[in-house]
Amino acid sequence: xxQLPESKFILKMxxxxxxxxxxxxxxxxxxxxxxxxxxxxxxxxxxxSDLKLLLIAALYHDCGYLAxxxxxxxRSCAIVKDVLPRYGYSEKDIARICNLxxxxxxxxxxTSLLEQIIxxxxxxxxxxxxxxxxxxxxxxxxxxxxxxxNEQEWDAIQIDFLxxxxxxxxxxxxxxxxxxxxxxxxLLLKHRN
Numbered sequence: 001x002x003q004l005p006e007s008k009f010i011l012k013m014x015x016x017x018x019x020x021x022x023x024x025x026x027x028x029x030x031x032x033x034x035x036x037x038x039x040x041x042x043x044x045x046x047x048x049s050d051l052k053l054l055l056i057a058a059l060y061h062d063c064g065y066l067a068x069x070x071x072x073x074x075r076s077c078a079i080v081k082d083v084l085p086r087y088g089y090s091e092k093d094i095a096r097i098c099n100l101x102x103x104x105x106x107x108x109x110x111t112s113l114l115e116q117i118i119x120x121x122x123x124x125x126x127x128x129x130x131x132x133x134x135x136x137x138x139x140x141x142x143x144x145x146x147x148x149x150n151e152q153e154w155d156a157i158q159i160d161f162l163x164x165x166x167x168x169x170x171x172x173x174x175x176x177x178x179x180x181x182x183x184x185x186x187l188l189l190k191h192r193n
Contacts, residue, residue: 002052002055002056004056006083006086006089007055007059009083010059010063010079013066014030015027018065019065021141021144022065022141023137023138025062030061033118033121034058036120036122037117038055040117040172041055043169044117053114054118056097057101057118058118058121060080060097061100067079073101073102073104076101077097084097096114100114100115101118103118103119104118107164108122108168110168113169116168116169119168120176123165126162126180126183127172127177127178127179128176132186155187159184159191167180
């Protein structure tokens, strides 16, 4: 974990101030994305200042949920623009971090390898064994705010999302695509019954 003051600052805010009905967009999600970025970036040979900016973007990517849900990526960038100059980040670095954060907006359309990495890290769980546990947290969050009404509706959304989703990096494709398909197959079987 980056032991930088700007890292500690945002993690403290997320721990303290995220709404209690955010069951998915939690500090645990942020740390999960961070860990996935670390792994994918290493496999994709990202290092130096590119890696640092990517890691900071991972930590700040959902901090906009501190203020609002619908445009949280835009709010995350506003927080980045307010906070990171205090820690010596240049306008160019802040713009790159904001580009990385905005790349996570759905539907994801990354235009660089760094954007591909953060997109894959943000949705890494789709191709993991904990997909259903994490998906249930997102279901609870969406239920709490009235975005879905029941589990059957949620399953249909998940099926559609998994069918359309693709990983961008060679690392994520190799590591996660097969399990993602297995998760989709389980949902399809459940939905048929």
